[in-house]
Amino acid sequence: MLTVKNLGFCYQPGQWIFNKIEFSLKPGEVVGLFGQSGVGKTTFAKIMAGYLKPDKGWIAVDGKAYPPKGRNPVQLIGQHPEKTINPHWRMKQVLSESGEYSNKFLRKLGISKEWMHRFPSQLSAGELQRFCLARAIALETKYLIADEITTMLDAIAQAQIWQAVLQLVQQRQLGMLVISHELPLLKQTCHRILSFEELVGNS
Numbered sequence: 001m002l003t004v005k006n007l008g009f010c011y012q013p014g015q016w017i018f019n020k021i022e023f024s025l026k027p028g029e030v031v032g033l034f035g036q037s038g039v040g041k042t043t044f045a046k047i048m049a050g051y052l053k054p055d056k057g058w059i060a061v062d063g064k065a066y067p068p069k070g071r072n073p074v075q076l077i078g079q080h081p082e083k084t085i086n087p088h089w090r091m092k093q094v095l096s097e098s099g100e101y102s103n104k105f106l107r108k109l110g111i112s113k114e115w116m117h118r119f120p121s122q123l124s125a126g127e128l129q130r131f132c133l134a135r136a137i138a139l140e141t142k143y144l145i146a147d148e149i150t151t152m153l154d155a156i157a158q159a160q161i162w163q164a165v166l167q168l169v170q171q172r173q174l175g176m177l178v179i180s181h182e183l184p185l186l187k188q189t190c191h192r193i194l195s196f197e198e199l200v201g202n203s
């Protein structure tokens with residue numbers, strides 16, 4: 001279980017973006033999170049993935065101290081794949097960061113073999129996002145946070161990616177938080193849906 005207790009964060013001292021979030025995510029559970037622009041959803045996602053340190057509260061993953069040493073079992077896939085990929089690496093090398101990867105899963109995500117030899121600048125944002133997903137789903141990964149990951153894709157590509165990801169989430173019993181402004185997408189993909197305002201207000 002991924003557990004968040006009494007979480008608070010400020011970019012400027014004393015100006016809380018949120019200051020008392022309580023949240024939990026079970027293995028195999030897919031939870032949707034929506035909310036107005038600028039309320040703090042991405043900030044919350046970055047803290048859970050260990051990119052930002054909270055100013056208050058704590059996170060535990062399967063009862064263990066967080067963030068752990070070594071590879072993080074909580075992986076974030078964000079809105080801007082190009083920002084998280086080394087521009088000087090070919091895609092094959094980018095993928096190797098996650099250790100072993102399954103060719104079957106790459107095919108399901110619609111990753112073409114031919115793309116493996118390209119540099120990130122030679123792929124579209126949607127194609128890059130598929131690599132970010134494949135890289136995030138390494139063997140050690142137990143929880144995934146998907147922050148507006150398919151916003152840049154057309155309906156067919158969105159459906160293909162969600163089908164592949166949800167199947168893997170089910171097979172591996174990963175916990176997944178899906179952040180999106182698109183309520184219909186959340187209704188289709190998630191077991192339960194929370195509003196960020198509710199998450200902050202309920203605490």
Ligand SMILES: Nc1ncnc2c1ncn2[C@@H]1O[C@H](COP(=O)(O)OP(=O)(O)OP(=O)(O)O)[C@@H](O)[C@H]1O
Nearest residue numbers: 011012017035036037038039040041042043044181
């Ligand atoms: N590095 C930063 N320094 C200062 N303020 C920041 C920084 N990053 C974000 N903010 C502010 O923190 C608030 C929350 O931003 P955040 O990106 O978490 O919102 P969000 O809910 O994810 O928005 P959106 O739905 O538009 O992506 C916003 O008011 C934003 O301007």
